[in-house]
Amino acid sequence: MRTKKLLPVLAIFICLCSYAFSFPLESPTWGFSLDLPEDYDYTGGDGKDRFSFENPSGAKLDIVVYHAAPGRPAPYAGVEELARDVHSRLKNSGDLDSFDYRGKKAILLELSFPLSGTGPMSGWAICLELGSNSPANAGPLFLAMAYGPAGRSDLEFFHLSALDSIAPVQADRFFPGPITEFAYPRERRIRTGIFGIDAEAWIFEEDAEAAQALIDREYQLLRRFENSEDWREAWIRFYRAIYRDSFERLADIAFQVERRFNVPPLENRDFADHVLSWVQSFEYERELMGSDFINLISGATEGRGDCDNRSMLWAIILNQANIPAAIMVSRNYGHAMGLAELPGAGARFELDGQRLLVAETTANIPIGLIGEGVSDTEHWLGVSF
Numbered sequence: 001m002r003t004k005k006l007l008p009v010l011a012i013f014i015c016l017c018s019y020a021f022s023f024p025l026e027s028p029t030w031g032f033s034l035d036l037p038e039d040y041d042y043t044g045g046d047g048k049d050r051f052s053f054e055n056p057s058g059a060k061l062d063i064v065v066y067h068a069a070p071g072r073p074a075p076y077a078g079v080e081e082l083a084r085d086v087h088s089r090l091k092n093s094g095d096l097d098s099f100d101y102r103g104k105k106a107i108l109l110e111l112s113f114p115l116s117g118t119g120p121m122s123g124w125a126i127c128l129e130l131g132s133n134s135p136a137n138a139g140p141l142f143l144a145m146a147y148g149p150a151g152r153s154d155l156e157f158f159h160l161s162a163l164d165s166i167a168p169v170q171a172d173r174f175f176p177g178p179i180t181e182f183a184y185p186r187e188r189r190i191r192t193g194i195f196g197i198d199a200e201a202w203i204f205e206e207d208a209e210a211a212q213a214l215i216d217r218e219y220q221l222l223r224r225f226e227n228s229e230d231w232r233e234a235w236i237r238f239y240r241a242i243y244r245d246s247f248e249r250l251a252d253i254a255f256q257v258e259r260r261f262n263v264p265p266l267e268n269r270d271f272a273d274h275v276l277s278w279v280q281s282f283e284y285e286r287e288l289m290g291s292d293f294i295n296l297i298s299g300a301t302e303g304r305g306d307c308d309n310r311s312m313l314w315a316i317i318l319n320q321a322n323i324p325a326a327i328m329v330s331r332n333y334g335h336a337m338g339l340a341e342l343p344g345a346g347a348r349f350e351l352d353g354q355r356l357l358v359a360e361t362t363a364n365i366p367i368g369l370i371g372e373g374v375s376d377t378e379h380w381l382g383v384s385f
Contacts, residue, residue, distance in 0.1 A: 024165070024173075029049075029065075031130070033166075034166045035241070037162060037237065038225060038228070038233050039228075040061065045063075049066075050064050051063040057148075057155060058148045059147075060123075065142055066082060066142075067139075079128065083109060083127045086109065091113055092112060093112045094109060094113075094122075097182070099185070101182075102172055104128055104129040106182075107127040108125070109125040110124060111147050119149060120150035121149065122151070123148060123159045124160065124163055124179075125146070125147075126142075126178055128166075129141060142168060144162075144166060157217060157220050161217065161218060161221050163177075164180055165177060165241065174244060174247040174248055176214075176245045176248070177245065180210055180213070180245060183210070184210030185206070186210075187205075189202050189203070195301060195303030198260075199257075199259070201256045203301075208301075211295035211296065212298070215242055215293050222234055232381055235329060244385075246297070250313070254316060254321070258271075258321050261274040269344055271321065271323075276338070276366075279313055280310075280363065282304055282310060284304075284362060285306065286306050293308060300313055307335055311361050314338045314361055315327050318340050323342070324341040324354070325341070326338075326351055327382075328349050328358070328382045329380070329381050332379035333380075337359055337360055339382065340357055346358065347368055347369065
């Protein structure tokens with residue numbers, strides 16, 4: 001996003017009502033959730049163990065949960081047996097690869113199979129454990145198949161994004177998704193310096209590259225909705241996907257920043273202002289070759305970025321310090337700002353029933369001040385996490 005030259009800064013009170021946007025879908029029975037790209041419609045299933053979705057472009061997603069029931073044993077002993085059976089029944093010619101996702105066994109299937117009456121299909125599928133498995137008592141198993149007509153390379157972003165949005169259990173909702181974890185396994189921890197402060201933090205060697213790959217993939221998907229009536233929902237999902245992927249990657253960085261600025265403990269607003277001054281000191285930089293969003297790990301360690309990556313980094317650090325925070329973005333202004341539940345005077349944005357204080361991350365001004373030239377309430381969208 002490009003920044004605007006600030007007009008005389010005013011402490012304007014903004015009270016904006018956010019649109020009613022879609023949020024991740026959750027299974028109350030099994031606890032898994034998924035955050036599908038826009039335009040997917042529910043097309044069938046029983047609402048408990050089976051779900052089918054499709055979008056107008058022809059991308060399909062089928063989900064099945066396999067489990068034991070009273071008087072009926074579990075149909076599969078584990079994900080390996082499930083994956084082999086799916087592979088066989090589909091007459092699939094794609095590869096199968098096993099991996100570990102957050103302590104759960106998983107299989108990724110490359111799909112290439114014939115579908116009667118439709119023609120050849122291609123895509124990807126994941127088999128995952130929803131619970132712990134043992135030979136004596138197999139837990140529930142999860143199958144998600146994302147596919148569409150073979151040869152439709154334009155659907156690949158839909159397939160991968162849909163599968164990567166899956167969180168098998170609630171604790172996975174602020175960790176990288178299974179597709180990203182498969183492509184960029186987090187195997188080697190390293191210590192890295194944090195920009196502008198005398199501290200180091202633990203990250204994984206692959207974190208910055210993996211985070212940027214997710215951003216670039218989701219941006220390619222976002223571009224599909226530039227002229228759609230659902231562009232607002234698509235924008236908000238784009239930022240939700242980045243937040244989920246980056247939250248745990250930044251855990252130790254956020255901890256070290258809090259140690260630097262909040263020991264001894266400050267009032268929440270004072271701490272938030274210190275963190276704001278830190279991100280305001282970053283070098284202004286845009287990723288002009290693609291998504292125009294520099295990943296948050298590189299931003300925090302190298303001190304560079306645009307308004308939206310700084311705003312999200314600020315919000316994540318505050319949320320990790322138990323200060324509720326969000327961001328707001330504007331397509332009209334080409335700008336983004338942070339939001340937080342903080343006391344005191346200043347410009348505020350109403351989001352999810354809360355009047356949150358605004359934070360400008362690219363100009364050296366205190367929390368609660370906003371440029372008059374970007375203050376039209378009709379041009380902002382709130383993004384909660």
